Amino acid sequence: MLRKLPKYLSKCYSSYPMGGGVVRSKTITELKTKYHAQEPITMITAHDFITASWAQSAGCDMILVGDSLATNALGYESTTQIGLEEFQYHVQSVCRAQGAAFIMADMPFGTFESSIEKGVETAIALMKSSPKVGGVKLEVGSTSGALREQDYSLKLAAALCSRGIPVMGHVGLTPQRAHALSGFKVQGSKSAKDAAAIYQTAHELQDLGCFGILLECVPHKVSKHITESLSVPTIGIGAGNGVSGQVLVQSDLLGMNLGKIPKLAQKYGDLHEQSVGFIQQYLEDVASQRFPDNDRNGFKIKDDVWGDFLDLVGNSSK
Template identity: 40%
Template sequence: MSVHVSADAPTPRRPVSIHDLRASKQRGEKFVMLTAYDHSAAALLDELGVPVLLVGDSLGMVVLGYESTVPVTLDEMLHHTRAVARGAPNAVVVGDLPFGTYQDGPSQALASATRLLKEAGATAVKLEGGGPMIEVTAHLVRAGIPVMGHLGLTPQSVHQFGGFKVQGRDVEAADQLVADAVGLADAGAFAIVLECVPTELGARITEAVDVPTIGIGAGPHTDGQVLVWHDLLGLTTGRLPRFVKPYADLRSEIAGAVKAFSSEVADGEYPGPEHRY
């Protein structure tokens, strides 16, 4: 049976793969990654052609109201990743491995990562840190699980760092981050997030590895950039990190819409004749 596509129908998109991201680096083409925590956001971002969606454990702070990412559970990550994967058939969907689900070593990490792929439909997983996480990465990759690394400010270690602070400022720390990045790339990580590191170090790491780097507070020289969806849209309250640039002010737009709705209901204007059965 043949399938005929109308000339007016949109051309079907080919799903993005992790190999496409490396090809982008080789061509010198920068790309974006955005967080997504639910089906509607994922569907819109997928429609807009965002190549990588991160179901970050940042959902703990952004969606669930925790003070950090540390309390996020694997079950919570599975719940949100399922919703995102259902809405984004074309993007690379990366699910964060939450704190306490991989630090015990390769076996624990494999069990957790397997659930994110099998039960939630993720394309890949992300884990934080270098050092012992290099072997964990290699173990997952050998099992056929794509892994995204994460270096610099790793939020799951915020208590160890003493707060959300820029990492790699001194020579020794910078050299260690470069070594960890090379180790992760050699272990098979398909990309590495660099968070809150000096611009020069972001450029140095990007040059040192043949896999894409994705920056968040790591300067303009990384291969890609990532922002939290709510930060991008101007929905976040309070003091924002220096690297955040709101591209809209949806908080004000939403406030105006809610106030208008409340006012019209109070005045009896809504529902009008056109809204009645």
Template identity: 40%
Template structure:
């Protein structure tokens, strides 16, 4: 018997758990500024991730590592002002939580107080459990992130699929169960085998949101610049482009340049 889709006026961590229980898939996209966040929110996306991927798509860095806590707070503050319905989750950036649980708590508190965000996201399992505990004990919701963890890219040395070998797969399952037991409200699984992601989703009661993790999980997340085709150089197997904005935007801008050069813009109706 199918359950009717509930009309959520505001998405909370509790809403996401209800969605999993009811078999309703969770939609999640990134946003980094007011205008894009407002569009994503109005379109009905459940969760907006202010990702440290801003380091790549907004600042042009090769990895997510350079972005700072202050920069993440700036992006998160901009996003929050454009959102009325979605749950806004903010990545704790590299270096703000890994080495010291007290520093992790200070970082999370700054994000929540200064941006108005609803939750934070952290990469890792057992190795960061003390930081997760301290943040959760302060009443701050935490979303976990396992599998390919981009903040550890220099440790991995590659962006290839993770947890293909049995030992790493077993550790990932253990870490997922640990994150649930600690009190995380959801977990992102990035670039792991679909069968393993489905196994994890079925073994825990909190939502599992995938990126490159197949369709057997509880929801999906993509980077907004990728799914809208603004970035034409990134084409992993898991990415579905819903628009080709790169082509549309370069065409429109090129036409503007032509119109200005030819004195077609502005015309008589476009001036005072």
């Protein structure tokens, strides 16, 4: 006679993780449910365990481990300077934070341009950085005519999607191509042809299988029109409020660094100024011997243990 399995075992599958207490990450299906319900999707960048923990605790729908961490967290002059191994280190750190956000990783500059095979290998490596990585973001140029048919990034997007790797296409201002675009400028604002190229690229990425499109520095009327014409979510940064969701760089939002933030961002606090102030207060407390306080910050020893200690080492106090 066969014994009936306990209920908690009968619903387990060989490929399903059994770890207790692990919060399940949101899925692409759940993100699309918000999209179809016309509920704005929230996304923010994170570059390590702490910033990811803040984003998770706040309840963000999505976390992007963007290559912007190169300039905003690591002190590089350009996002193009960070390599794959260093980038993966930060992806893994972000993924250690508990929470339900869908985590997506950038494809860093120099890790996919040499060949389709190299690009596929990079995407696989990023997906294998952690089980919590749900997809990759790929910057795609917006070209037209004969150049469009030769566009390598579109071919790579097709190769990734055909292999079941979730991809969000990134169009408009693509920072990795800033030199080719003559700097960090709004795209599609001065030429109808350029705006149409962004529109066409977004549609082609959707047709290739991308689960979403990120629009950066695109006029809000163009972004809204693109969003309304697509059947996948759009995430905007500097693209107005007619898109499906928004993303901001966390260091801009929190005011973590010195200097002005980009026009497309919103500064909700001044963490840099606050942090410097707190550290200065600590320095003053140490200099004035207000910190540490033996009663509040110190640890006591029992009188008999103290007496035995003095007997062992000799009472050298005067």
